[in-house]
Amino acid sequence: MSKTIVELKNVYKKYDDGFTALKNISFKLQEGEFYTLLGPSGCGKTTILQSIAGFTEVTSGQVLFDGKKINDIPANKRQLNTVFQDYALFPNMNVFENVAFGLVVHNAKKDEIQTRVHDALKMVQLEQYANREISELSGGQQQRIAIARAIVNRPKVLLLDEPLSALDAKLRKDMQYELRELQQDLGITFLFVTHDQEEALAMSDEIFVMNKGEILQKGSPVDIYDEPINHFVADFIGESNIIEGKMVEDYQVAFLGHQFECSDAGMRPNEPVEVVIRPEDLVITTPEKGKLQVKVDTQLFRGDYYEILAYDKAGNEWLIHSTNASTDDAIVGLTFGPDDMHIMRFNETEAKFNHRLESYED
Amino acid sequence: MKKNFRGLFFTPYVLWLGMFVIAPVALIFYYSFFDIHHNFTLSNYQEFFTSGTYLTMTANSVLYAFLITLFAILISYPMALVISKLKHRNLWILLIILPTWINLLLKAYAFIGLLSHDGLVNELFQFFGLPVQHMLFTDASFILVAAYIQIPFMILPIFNSLTDISDSYIRASRDLGATKWQTLTKVIIPMTMPGIKSGIQIVFIPSLSLFMLSRLIGGNKVITLGTAVEEHFLTTMNWGMGSTIGVVLIISMVIVMLLTNTKRKRRRA
Numbered sequence: 290m291s292k293t294i295v296e297l298k299n300v301y302k303k304y305d306d307g308f309t310a311l312k313n314i315s316f317k318l319q320e321g322e323f324y325t326l327l328g329p330s331g332c333g334k335t336t337i338l339q340s341i342a343g344f345t346e347v348t349s350g351q352v353l354f355d356g357k358k359i360n361d362i363p364a365n366k367r368q369l370n371t372v373f374q375d376y377a378l379f380p381n382m383n384v385f386e387n388v389a390f391g392l393v394v395h396n397a398k399k400d401e402i403q404t405r406v407h408d409a410l411k412m413v414q415l416e417q418y419a420n421r422e423i424s425e426l427s428g429g430q431q432q433r434i435a436i437a438r439a440i441v442n443r444p445k446v447l448l449l450d451e452p453l454s455a456l457d458a459k460l461r462k463d464m465q466y467e468l469r470e471l472q473q474d475l476g477i478t479f480l481f482v483t484h485d486q487e488e489a490l491a492m493s494d495e496i497f498v499m500n501k502g503e504i505l506q507k508g509s510p511v512d513i514y515d516e517p518i519n520h521f522v523a524d525f526i527g528e529s530n531i532i533e534g535k536m537v538e539d540y541q542v543a544f545l546g547h548q549f550e551c552s553d554a555g556m557r558p559n560e561p562v563e564v565v566i567r568p569e570d571l572v573i574t575t576p577e578k579g580k581l582q583v584k585v586d587t588q589l590f591r592g593d594y595y596e597i598l599a600y601d602k603a604g605n606e607w608l609i610h611s612t613n614a615s616t617d618d619a620i621v622g623l624t625f626g627p628d629d630m631h632i633m634r635f636n637e638t639e640a641k642f643n644h645r646l647e648s649y650e651d
Numbered sequence: 652m653k654k655n656f657r658g659l660f661f662t663p664y665v666l667w668l669g670m671f672v673i674a675p676v677a678l679i680f681y682y683s684f685f686d687i688h689h690n691f692t693l694s695n696y697q698e699f700f701t702s703g704t705y706l707t708m709t710a711n712s713v714l715y716a717f718l719i720t721l722f723a724i725l726i727s728y729p730m731a732l733v734i735s736k737l738k739h740r741n742l743w744i745l746l747i748i749l750p751t752w753i754n755l756l757l758k759a760y761a762f763i764g765l766l767s768h769d770g771l772v773n774e775l776f777q778f779f780g781l782p783v784q785h786m787l788f789t790d791a792s793f794i795l796v797a798a799y800i801q802i803p804f805m806i807l808p809i810f811n812s813l814t815d816i817s818d819s820y821i822r823a824s825r826d827l828g829a830t831k832w833q834t835l836t837k838v839i840i841p842m843t844m845p846g847i848k849s850g851i852q853i854v855f856i857p858s859l860s861l862f863m864l865s866r867l868i869g870g871n872k873v874i875t876l877g878t879a880v881e882e883h884f885l886t887t888m889n890w891g892m893g894s895t896i897g898v899v900l901i902i903s904m905v906i907v908m909l910l911t912n913t914k915r916k917r918r919r920a
Contacts, residue, residue, distance in 0.1 A: 342822075342826060343825075343826075344822050344825075344826075363825070364822070364825040364826055365825045365826070365827075365828045365829055365830060366828075370826055370827065371822070371823070371826045373819045373822070373823055374819075375817065375819055377817070377819035377820050377822065377823035378823075379820060379823075379824075379838060379841075379842070380842070381838075381841040381842050381844070382841075390824070390827050390829070390837070391827035391828055393837075394824075394827060394828050394829040394830070394833045394837070395828055438823075438827065439826075439827075442827065442828060
């Protein structure tokens with residue numbers, strides 16, 4: 290087990306107007322891992338980042354860095370750096386001066402500044418751009434300079450506040466690879482804030498899903514995608530079909546008038562639940578062979594798959610991802626295996642959820 | 652058809668420019684080449700640049716204008732910095748601008764009332780047991796009052812450039828380890844340089860020729876180029892010499908503009 294570098298203990302943030310931005314936030318960040326705070330805008334993810342960086346004071350609770358409480362330590366004395374959403378590159382300085390800024394304010398020697406700025410620029414593959422003005426750079430280049438500037442002080446933790454949101458889709462995908470590679474090369478902790486679930490799933494070791502000032506679920510991208518704790522997480526991460534059902538007994542769930550074998554357990558008999566089936570886990574077959582019969586409504590060609598929208602007899606909407614096209618208004622059957630279903634209880638806390646999963650999984 | 656229409660909109664601007672900018676400047680240049688007897692001559696310029704009186708006057712004017720501008724910056728910058736951080740900053744800046752709507756003469760007389768031998772300031776001095784000071788008609792009081800008059804014009808561009816700076820620059824600076832002082836000197840001041848420069852442009856040139864203040868507050872001990880222009884046009888009736896000084900003022904304005912108008916784009920590799 291590696292060392293805890295940042296820890297939040299029961300952190301609350303309340304504003305004067307009564308708005309509570311953070312409700313009892315507690316988590317630990319280990320050294321050398323890639324973490325993502327994922328949530329819709331206004332969920333408090335940036336507030337967490339700012340309270341770690343030192344731009345906002347928490348109302349109560351503790352912020353610990355390397356085991357020491359840093360609540361009252363000003364931002365310039367904290368050994369972590371931030372990549373800002375708008376990059377905040379100083380327009381009055383060129384690329385070299387921007388990257389050197391963190392060293393200059395610490396009165397580093399000239400030749401040390403020279404080598405470290407060069408190294409930082411090399412990390413982001415822009416070493417030949419040292420003498421350019423900021424206004425001469427493209428958005429993607431500015432993004433890299435902002436990263437170079439933030440890593441030049443060799444922080445133990447790098448905070449990234451939606452750094453990719455201003456880039457176009459292609460560049461954003463490239464930068465996901467690069468950020469992940471950079472994090473592994475540097476071996477430091479990244480705390481990445483985003484509202485883009487795709488970014489979070491692609492890059493993170495661990496994701497914290499947030500909504501309304503609370504962390505709903507922590508876990509690896511695969512865990513969060515396959516076993517979302519509640520309706521919000523299932524809906525927010527990826528596409529999903531969520532149907533109300535009833536847990537008849539362990540490994541048996543009923544919905545839409547049928548009973549199915551599933552791989553979840555540990556609930557009360559006949560407890561009302563929600564069932565999640567991902568669109569890519571649904572397989573289209575003939576109506577006779579299908580576990581469910583649905584009528585195709587619309588299809589969208591997405592390039593690598595068809596997105597098919599269908600309705601069952603009860604009027605529930607079904608989203609299906611299929612490599613083959615179907616016919617509009619056709620009645621088709623849908624099959625899925627026991628592992629393709631994930632059962633969610635209503636109002637289950639994360640602790641109870643994890644405990645229940647452990648009770649029947651090996 | 653469309654072209655004529657555009658020309659119509661352009662006309663007022665051209666007329667204005669011609670009648671109130673180009674023509675007066677041309678007239679000033681024209682008059683500067685005539686002596687008091689309406690003979691064409693270069694003697695006005697010769698006199699200006701050889702006479703000790705005019706050169707000292709020019710040096711004095713520049714020195715006073717420099718001091719006025721300097722004090723205006725020293726007072727305005729911290730003030731603009733504080734106001735830009737306040738909650739109701741637009742209200743506060745309005746209060747700063749308010750005095751500019753009051754006539755300059757009224758303000759000058761108000762200062763005479765304050766600074767005179769039996770004025771409010773001296774009464775305060777006496778109250779605290781300090782000796783009565785002769786403040787009116789001194790260089791110091793002239794610079795004080797002139798700086799007071801000019802401060803709103805200095806604060807406004809600085810304030811605007813300060814409010815243009817996004818918070819994230821200041822956060823980035825702090826985040827990278829800069830102290831508050833380093834953030835001010837390395838990020839905020841360089842980024843507000845355009846504001847400071849336009850403040851200098853607005854304040855320095857008028858300060859070269861503050862003839863009314865130099866008379867009312869400086870007691871005519873402070874003779875600036877402005878005073879000289881007024882004397883030549885209204886008292887000695889030597890329009891040629893007055894115009895020559897005018898030309899010198901215009902040229903110094905151009906020089907200040909060039910000095911403060913360095914492009915934002917700097918050296919290129």
